[in-house]
Amino acid sequence: MKKLLLPVLLLASLASQAATPPDTSAAKPAAGTQPERPWYRPKHLALQTGGGLGMVAAGAGYEFSKDRLETDILIGYVPKHYAGSTLSLASLKFMYSPFRLPVGEKFQVVPITVGAYFSYTHGTINDELKGQYSSDYYWFSTDTRYGPLLGSRVTFLAPPVAATGQPRKISVYYELGSNDLYLASYLNNRNGGLGFGQLLTLALGVKADF
């Protein structure tokens, strides 16, 4: 746990330094214009726990369509103690947030974010060696999961970077989610054998734009 958390925190602090260049920057652009962002540079960093994507999952994301659409790429980690083997997860999230409500000058509330995720887990103990089963022996994949997400967030608007005029914000979010296997179990029991609440997972996270 500590082994992983340290590099993640270091990475986050390095990234935040990179995101706030010193005000003494020589080539100060005219107000209102922003330097060209390389297309590949992520718009934000994200750190979350739960949601089936790791005890800790960290990564970066891009925003499109006036920031209403987002996609995050996360790398997650689960210690052996909680799952029987050490797991690393690679996840991709797609989210759509149609509204953004200002609350005062410094805060915004995003009441609804809907989305979906896809994750791949590395490190499970029994995950189909070649030739272990005939094809379609198990109809589901052990390591590949996907599912829906529904959440909200609160965003704190920090003062823009003085040198560049680049806006900065930090958001905290929660997401309720599920996965294909839980949903299949629910759909196969139409007489109330499972309650909808039993399918849900919760994720809590923070995002920092830079």
Next chain:
Amino acid sequence: MIEFSPNDHRVPEEFTNLTEKNLAKLAARPLPAGDTLRFIFTGDSQQFYDEAEDLVTSVNKLPGISLLVLAGDIADFGLAREMKWVDEKLRRLTVPYVTVIGNHDLVGNGQPTYQHIFGALNYSFVYGDTKFIMVDTNGREYNFNGTAPDMPWLRSQLTSLNGARRQVVVCHVPPTNEDFDPALRAPYVQALREAPNLVFEMNGHNHSYTIGQPYNDGVTYVNSDAFSERHYMIVTVWGDKQFRIKRVAF
């Protein structure tokens, strides 16, 4: 609810060590020596939660039952939530239940999950005059590496009745199935044939009810219905190795 992964097996304490807890409940309701034993036999509860509810309602109406035996595939995907969901149904039984691990319980990280929630993969206990030997026979999940069934353990279990009068072997994959380790099939069948006062071998996996002697060696193999078949068996055993099986719809 903050689940780190579907393979995350953290559950509240009440859903851990269920085998040990259920055996303690059973020990608290002893069956006098010489009494006939009646128990329910079923298997393959995987993803059949509606049926589990109806099965519990049906079994709870029966008098004179000591326990319920579930022949593996408790979960469909080897996940902790599934095992918890099944226990949430079966803990409403008025009698204790015991399980043996099935191949679906071993998918992914199912093995440590089952061990955390239920307990040992191979274990035995004596109730009244009957010894139950619960053995992991899901060879394919171990890539037929010769460890399942654990033959040295099984042989030593079959040798001693631990004070019981008769014994029963319960597993998930029957030796007639292609998911049984082919190298261990003959030794398994032979060990059962030579076991003293073996009433029968009970298994699940096939989702269909059969009783027979596939090896024509005097050993009876009983295959359970899955929960989805909406049938279970009332099994009565007495004497050295006498038994009667009644199949009940629910």
